[in-house]
Amino acid sequence: QAQLVESGGGLVQAGGSLRLSCAASGSIFSRSVMGWYRQAPGKQRELVATTTTSGSTNYADSVKGRFTISRDNAKNTVYLQMDSLKPEDTAVYYCNGRRTSYPVYNYWGQGTQVTVSS
Numbered sequence: 474q475a476q477l478v479e480s481g482g483g484l485v486q487a488g489g490s491l492r493l494s495c496a497a498s499g500s501i502f503s504r505s506v507m508g509w510y511r512q513a514p515g516k517q518r519e520l521v522a523t524t525t526t527s528g529s530t531n532y533a534d535s536v537k538g539r540f541t542i543s544r545d546n547a548k549n550t551v552y553l554q555m556d557s558l559k560p561e562d563t564a565v566y567y568c569n570g571r572r573t574s575y576p577v578y579n580y581w582g583q584g585t586q587v588t589v590s591s
Contacts, residue, residue, distance in 0.1 A: 477568045482585030485558055489589070493553040495568030495582055502549040505580075506571050509542060509553045511564035511587075518567065522553060536562075558589045 481493040493509065508523035522532045522542035530542050541554040551568065568582035 477570055477580055477582035479566065479568045479582045479585040482566060482587045484588045484590065487558060487560055487589055487591050489558050490554070490556045491558065491587060492555070493566055493568075493585060493587075495551045495553075497549050497551070497568075497570055497580075499549045501570050501572075501578070501580065502544075502551075503546060504572055505578075506573075507542075507544055507551040508569045508571070509551075509566055510569055511562075511566045512584075513561075513564040516564075521566070524551065555587070558587075560589045560591045563587060563589050 476498050478496045479493060481491060483491060485491050506523055506525050509521040510518050511521050512518040520533050521536055522530060522540055524530045524542045524544050539557045544551045564587060565584040566587050567584045571579040
């Protein structure tokens with residue numbers, strides 16, 4: 474069973490920055506699309522950003538220009554740099570690792586809370 478372990482969440486004022494980290498087991502990291510999703514209270518989980526094995530990235534419109542996703546293949550770690558944070562960014566952030574060709578899988582981390590105060 475793959476493991477994804479997030480860290481870096483916390484409380485920050487609006488306009489501030491946080492960096493989330495997600496360490497993945499090496500058996501999956503190099504073959505996975507890695508991503509960050511978030512879920513606010515009473516809302517569905519939504520995509521924040523993804524990065525492919527070749528380093529291509531994709532962002533939700535709501536975070537473009539403020540968040541940056543990156544991956545360090547040597548450390549089996551994916552990061553989410555979050556700048557210019559807004560209260561509406563408050564949510565539990567989840568790391569995801571998935572593969573849609575054989576072997577197919579979709580793994581989630583336990584989540585880390587990000588709270589942005591106004």
